[in-house]
Each structure stands twice: as structure tokens, then as C-alpha cells.
Amino acid sequence: xxxxxxxxxxxxxxxxxxxxxxxxxxxxxxxxxxxxxxxxxxxxxxxxxxxxxxxxxxxxxxxxxxxxxxxxxxxxxxxxxxxxxxxxxxxxxxxxxxxxxxxxxxxxxxxxxxxxxxxxxxxxxxxxxxxxxxxxxxxxxxxxxxxxxxxxxxxxxxxxxxxxxxxxxx
Amino acid sequence: xxxxxxxxxxxxxxxxxxxxxxxxxxxxxxxxxxxxxxxxxxxxxxxxxxxxxxxxxxxxxxxxxxxxxxxxxxxxxxxxxxxxxxxxxxxxxxxxxxxxxxxxxxxxxxxxxxxxxxxxxxxxxxxxxxxxxxxxxxxxxxxxxxxxxxxxxxxxxxxxxxxxxxxxxxxxxxxxxxxxxxxxxxxxxxxxxxxxxxxxxxxxxxxxxxxxxxxxxxxxxxxxxxxxxxxxxxxxxxxxxxxxxxxxxxxxxxxxxxxxxxxxxxxxxxxxxxxxxxxxxxxxxxxxxxxxxxxxxxxxxxxxxxxxxxxxxxxxxxxxxxxxxxxxxxxxxxxxxxxxxxxxxxxxxxxxxxxxxxxxxxxxxxxxxxxxxxxxxxxxxxxxxxxxxxxxxxxxxxxxxxxxxxxxxxxxxxxxxxxxxxxxxxxxxxxxxxxxxxxxxxxxxxxxxxxxxxxxxxxxxxxxxxxxxxxxxxxxxxxxxxxxxxxxxxx
Numbered sequence: 034x035x036x037x038x039x040x041x042x043x044x045x046x047x048x049x050x051x052x053x054x055x056x057x058x059x060x061x062x063x064x065x066x067x068x069x070x071x072x073x074x075x076x077x078x079x080x081x082x083x084x085x086x087x088x089x090x091x092x093x094x095x096x097x098x099x100x101x102x103x104x105x106x107x108x109x110x111x112x113x114x115x116x117x118x119x120x121x122x123x124x125x126x127x128x129x130x131x132x133x134x135x136x137x138x139x140x141x142x143x144x145x146x147x148x149x150x151x152x153x154x155x156x157x158x159x160x161x162x163x164x165x166x167x168x169x170x171x172x173x174x175x176x177x178x179x180x181x182x183x184x185x186x187x188x189x190x191x192x193x194x195x196x197x198x199x200x201x202x203x
Numbered sequence: 204x205x206x207x208x209x210x211x212x213x214x215x216x217x218x219x220x221x222x223x224x225x226x227x228x229x230x231x232x233x234x235x236x237x238x239x240x241x242x243x244x245x246x247x248x249x250x251x252x253x254x255x256x257x258x259x260x261x262x263x264x265x266x267x268x269x270x271x272x273x274x275x276x277x278x279x280x281x282x283x284x285x286x287x288x289x290x291x292x293x294x295x296x297x298x299x300x301x302x303x304x305x306x307x308x309x310x311x312x313x314x315x316x317x318x319x320x321x322x323x324x325x326x327x328x329x330x331x332x333x334x335x336x337x338x339x340x341x342x343x344x345x346x347x348x349x350x351x352x353x354x355x356x357x358x359x360x361x362x363x364x365x366x367x368x369x370x371x372x373x374x375x376x377x378x379x380x381x382x383x384x385x386x387x388x389x390x391x392x393x394x395x396x397x398x399x400x401x402x403x404x405x406x407x408x409x410x411x412x413x414x415x416x417x418x419x420x421x422x423x424x425x426x427x428x429x430x431x432x433x434x435x436x437x438x439x440x441x442x443x444x445x446x447x448x449x450x451x452x453x454x455x456x457x458x459x460x461x462x463x464x465x466x467x468x469x470x471x472x473x474x475x476x477x478x479x480x481x482x483x484x485x486x487x488x489x490x491x492x493x494x495x496x497x498x499x500x501x502x503x504x505x506x507x508x509x510x511x512x513x514x515x516x517x518x519x520x521x522x523x524x525x526x527x528x529x530x531x532x533x534x535x536x537x538x539x540x541x542x543x544x545x546x547x548x549x550x551x552x553x554x555x556x557x558x559x560x561x562x563x564x565x566x567x568x569x570x571x572x573x574x575x576x577x578x579x580x581x582x583x584x585x586x587x588x589x590x591x592x593x594x595x596x597x598x599x600x601x602x603x604x605x606x607x608x609x610x611x612x613x614x615x616x617x618x619x620x621x622x623x624x625x626x627x628x629x630x631x632x633x634x635x636x637x638x639x640x641x642x643x644x645x646x647x648x649x650x651x652x653x654x655x656x657x658x659x660x661x662x663x664x665x666x667x668x669x670x671x672x673x674x675x676x677x678x679x680x681x682x683x684x685x686x687x688x689x690x691x692x693x694x
Contacts, residue, residue, distance in 0.1 A: 046368045048630030055371060062378070062393065071390040080655035083390050086381040086648045090640075093374030101367040105630075120420040120625045124618045127416075127597060131605055131614045143598055150597060154423045154590035164591055172598045180251065182606050 052102035059095035066091070119153060126150060138187035139177060140203030144169040177202060206557050213258060213558025214565065222259045223562055226266020227570045233267060234274025235584050237284045239418070239592060241271035245532050246414040247599040250407050250607045257540045258555055261533060262562045266570075268529050269321060269512045269563075272472070273570050276313035276505055277578065278585045281306055286585075289472040289508040292480050296493065296500030303496055311443025314574050316454065316502040319447060320509035321567040323458040324465065328513045328520075329560050331466070332549075335521035339546040344657065345664045347522065348650035349674035351643045354524050356678045357467060358639050360685045361474070364692075368632045376640020377647075379404045386649060399612045406535050407607045409641060411600045412620025413627075413634050414528075419600065420625045422593030440575050450499055453483045457503045461510025466517045467526065472508040479507035513563050520544050520556065524646065528635045531642040 062069070070084040079085075130146035137145070147165035156164050176182040190200025213219065233244040244267045252260035275286035280297035293313060300309035342350075355373055362369040382393045383403030394400040447454060457479035464475035483503035484493045493500050518526045523545035525531040537544050542552055549556055574581070604617040627634050658664035666672045 046365045046631045048632050051626050069393045073388050078660050080652055080660055081387040083385045087392055090374050090377035097367055097371035101371050116424040119424045131611055150594045168595055176602050
């Protein structure tokens with residue numbers, strides 16, 4: 034084994050635009066400190082001022098994000114766009130599924146999400162059906178039946194008595 | 204003797220034993236699946252442990268933590284793919300041994316070494332934590348504030364070559380910890396007029412987003428992780444328990460590195476393995492065999508990384524200061540149950556501590572028993588499709604974030620942190636400082652206020668108290684060393 038294989042030094046982190054964005058956010062938040070914190074009252078000492086904590090933290094974030102942006106390593110470009118778009122679409126699907134819990138209940142929302150995510154992941158046909166149904170069944174059995182996790186009663190299961198009975202398990 | 208009886212009394216209950224076995228089994232399986240890791244599993248399970256008594260919750264999470272390090276050796280040895288990041292060095296000698304037709308020997312050596320490292324570090328925890336806690340009774344708020352600050356500096360400087368991004372991430376974590384109602388006056392900070400931020404940014408959303416969801420996005424975007432099939436396993440996993448005894452020096456040295464690095468905040472398994480492996484090779488009579496199937500290589504790697512989990516609990520239990528991300532997550536379990544880790548823990552919750560020690564000790568026996576019986580079947584999980592794992596992780600994250608408070612805002616935050624984690628992972632930016640900033644921020648702020656309140660605002664309290672002054676000096680030395688190291692590297 035070569036000595037290189039034992040090296041603990043990681044490749045230099047990239048993320049120039051990420052750190053520039055973080056520095057910008059930190060700068061804006063620092064400018065808002067007067068509005069977003071209130072001064073202490075009763076003269077209990079400067080060290081108790083509520084703004085001390087955010088001031089130190091945001092200063093650290095601003096200074097080191099700026100420096101990190103300046104000294105950032107080269108970014109990788111392989112498959113970045115596809116991965117980024119996929120992450121964004123999955124995030125939107127995730128939030129959509131959470132929103133659907135109040136309408137369709139936990140089990141059906143998870144089914145919608147697994148079908149959506151499995152399709153995006155490249156599963157098609159019978160494999161898509163197996164993956165989404167299998168995962169949904171596993172989640173419902175684990176969270177609803179084994180752990181007894183409570184979820185708000187969904188709109189769908191309030192529409193008919195027989196649906197209410199099914200809703201207890203989904 | 205009384206302590207031992209109390210410990211047995213705590214552990215000898217069905218829920219604790221179930222947590223012990225379930226956590227260990229889950230940890231082994233998670234560790235054996237390349238692409239996942241104990242961080243993801245603990246992040247997912249964290250919200251569900253809040254409803255459990257602390258001993259059961261911590262036992263479950265520690266089972267995952269310890270089990271994953273054992274399980275990570277399985278794909279490392281059988282298919283040359285580390286199950287967890289800390290199994291990388293096990294591939295150097297484990298896989299060549301498999302190629303030479305000795306997978307059982309390699310796995311057996313890995314299990315025996317892990318067992319030695321794991322039990323050794325529990326014994327160190329049993330002796331070191333009360334000593335450190337007794338010492339901690341003598342220390343004041345200024346010292347604890349400096350200890351928290353030192354932990355932060357160690358975490359930043361441990362990321363060699365990435366100190367600037369690590370410091371920025373620490374700042375981000377510290378800022379997140381300040382959001383919500385603050386402690387001195389009860390006034391809101393950075394809540395933007397909303398009510399849902401008054402209780403602060405939920406830790407669950409941060410952890411699940413940064414560690415579970417970001418990893419899931421990458422898994423789903425992968426090609427499915429087509430890996431080589433593991434070789435057929437036969438019986439005979441006991442030989443390593445005799446063979447490791449031929450290398451007592453390597454065992455003890457590696458365990459020592461694991462314990463030492465585990466106790467130090469921010470250092471952890473990677474450096475422990477690095478030092479253990481390098482030293483084992485230097486001390487070996489056959490250094491030329493390293494990387495080609497040397498038993499000492501497997502022993503060094505596995506002993507050192509499995510000695511870390513229990514040792515990492517020493518600063519958490521004794522000082523209330525977590526040294527790395529997984530113990531930081533566990534601090535949340537203590538906090539939810541109003542159990543304050545630190546010097547008073549041993550006096551007020553002695554039975555809990557005794558039970559925890561015993562469950563950690565037994566955990567190693569349970570894990571080895573599971574591995575000896577089930578390695579053949581556990582090895583099958585290495586064939587799981589990464590994309591399917593990613594979807595499963597997102598489903599777990601959905602249940603975890605939503606069921607914590609039943610608020611869609613928590614899920615929005617988790618998604619936000621998931622996307623941030625995704626961007627950070629791709630840019631190779633360390634995320635651990637964010638969690639430590641979130642967890643250590645309130646400790647640092649509260650202790651600093653207390654110290655300065657006692658001193659009437661006199662900042663010299665941090666240099667006039669001996670312990671605080673020493674910690675401050677260490678901190679400055681670390682910063683200067685890191686700064687000059689960086690300048691030297693640029694030249």
C-alpha cells in the first residue's frame with residue numbers, strides 16, 4: 034500500500050458560490066440584528082445582552098464563509114446538473130407528500146411518494162410497482178402498526194364510515 | 204458490588220434487552236450496507252427515541268453506533284467496499300485475505316479485534332468518566348465555557364485542509380442555536396415574527412435534513428450501486444479470537460489510539476485508525492505484508508475504530524460536552540428527558556449510569572453473537588440497490604420530521620437542510636461542525652453568561668482560573684498550529 038493511501042488530507046473543499054451565498058446571508062442577517070433581537074432590560078450586564086450570541090455566530094459565519102469562498106477548491110462538474118435537479122424535484126415531491134397526509138392519510142401519501150421517487154430513480158414497469166408497494170407496506174407496518182405512530186385524521190377517511198375503518202390502518 | 208447489582212437491575216428488563224438486541228442488529232445491518240451509516244440511522248431513529256425512557260433510547264442508539272462499526276467490516280472484507288467510512292482501512296488487508304481464499308479468517312479477525320476494542324473502551328469509560336466527573340465538580344462555569352469552546356476549536360482544526368469551511372459551518376451551527384427565545388430575558392431572536400420559530404430551529408429537522416435526506420438524494424441519483432457478489436460463507440468464524448492473541452501489542456496500541464482519539468472532541472475514528480494502522484505497520488516484523496492481507500492491518504483498523512464509541516461518551520457523561528456528531532445527537536435524548544449529563548449525573552442518576560455501562564459492555568457480546576450466527580445472511584444486504592435505500596431513507600425522514608411536531612414547517616426546514624447538506628456533501632464541506640455548533644452553542648452561551656455574571660463582567664476570569672487558562676492556552680496553540688501549518692502548506 035502506498036503512503037498516499039494513508040494520507041488523511043481530503044481534497045480541498047469546493048463550493049465557492051455556496052460560501053459566497055452564505056456570506057451574503059450572514060451579512061444581511063447581521064444588518065438585521067437590531068430588528069431581530071431586542072435589547073436587555075434591567076441593567077443586568079453587557080454579557081446578558083440577547084444580541085451577543087447571534088452577533089458572534091453571524092460574524093464567524095460571515096468572516097469564514099468569505100474566506101472559504103476566496104480559497105475554495107475547483108468544483109466538480111460531473112453530473113452536477115442532473116443530481117441538483119433531481120434533489121430539487123424530490124424535495125418538492127417530499128413536501129407534496131407531507132401536505133397530502135392531511136388529505137389522503139399516511140399510507141396513501143407514502144405510496145404516492147414512493148411511486149414518484151421510484152420513477153425518478155429510474156425504476157420502470159414491474160420493478161417500479163414492487164419497489165413502491167414494498168416500501169409503502171414496510172413503512173405502514175412499521176410506523177402505523179408496530180410503533181403505533183399517530184397521524185391526523187385525513188379528509189378522505191371522513192367521507193364514509195367504511196373509509197374511516199380503513200383509515201385506522203393507513 | 205452494589206453498583207453491579209444496580210446495573211443488572213436496570214438492564215434486566217425486557218425493553219432494555221430488546222433495545223440492546225434491536226439496536227445491535229440494526230447497527231450491523233446499517234453498517235453492512237455501503238452508502239448508509241450510523242449517522243443516517245441515528246438521525247432517523249432519534250425522534251422515536253424521545254418517547255422512550257433514557258436508558259432504552261440511549262441503548263438503542265449506542266447499539267446502532269457500535270453495531271455499525273462491526274458491520275462495516277463485512278462488505279469491506281468481502282467485496283472491497285467499506286460499509287462505513289471508518290472501514291476503509293479494513294479493505295487494505297481484509298479484501299486481499301478474501302482474494303486469497305480466507306474470507307472467514309479475515310472476518311473472524313475483524314470481529315475479534317472489534318470485540319477487544321469495544322470492551323476495552325467500555326472499561327476505560329467505567330473508570331475514566333467518574334474520575335473526570337469528580338474533577339469536573341471542582342470546575343466552574345468559566346472552565347466549562349472554555350471546555351465547550353475548546354471542543355469547537357478541536358472540531359474545526361481536526362478537518363485538516365478544510366479549516367475555513369469547517370469554521371464557517373461552526374458559525375452556521377452557532378447561529379442556528381441562537382434562533383428562538385433566548386435564556387436571559389426570554390426575548391425572541393431571529394424568529395421573523397413567526398411563532399413556530401419561538402422554540403428554536405428543531406434539532407430533528409437539522410439532523411434529518413443534513414445527514415439523512417442529503418444522503419438519500421445522492422443515493423437516488425446514483426446508478427444503483429452495482430457491486431460484486433459476496434463470496435459464499437461457510438462456518439468457522441471463531442479462529443480469529445485465538446489468532447488476535449498472537450498480536451497483543453497491536454491490540455493494546457490500537458485500542459489505546461481508539462480510546463484516546465474517542466475522548467478528544469472532534470477527532471474520532473478516522474485519525475485513530477490512521478495512527479493505529481501506521482504504528483502497527485512500523486512495529487510489525489513483516490511490514491511488507493501490509494496492504495496484502497496482513498492480520499495486524501485488520502486488527503489495527505478494527506480495534507481502533509471500535510474503541511471509539513464508548514470512549515466518545517466520556518466527555519458527554521462527565522462534562523455534558525459531546526465530542527462528535529453521534530454523541531451530540533444522543534445529547535438530545537438526555538435533554539428531552541431532563542437528564543443533564545455532567546458532574547451531577549453520577550450523583551443524581553447513578554443507577555442510570557450503571558445500567559448504561561452494563562448495557563454497553565453486554566452490547567459487544569450481543570453483536571459478536573449476532574455476527575457469528577448471522578454473517579452469511581447479513582452479507583446479503585450488500586446487494587441492496589442504492590436507489591431503493593435512498594427512497595426508504597426519505598420515507599423514514601418523512602415520518603420522523605412530521606411526527607415530531609405535526610407541523611409542515613418542520614418538514615420545510617428539513618428539506619431546506621437536506622438541500623444544504625446535499626450541496627455541502629458535493630462540495631466536500633464538513634457538516635459535523637454544524638451539529639456541534641447547534642448543540643454546544645447554548646452550553647457556551649449559558650456558561651459564559653454565568654461566568655461573567657459571577658465576575659461582574661470581568662473577562663480576565665477566563666485567564667485567572669487555572670483550568671480555564673490551560674484550556675484557553677491549548678485552544679490558542681491549536682489555532683496557531685493550524686494557521687502556521689496552513690501557511691507552511693501554501694509555501
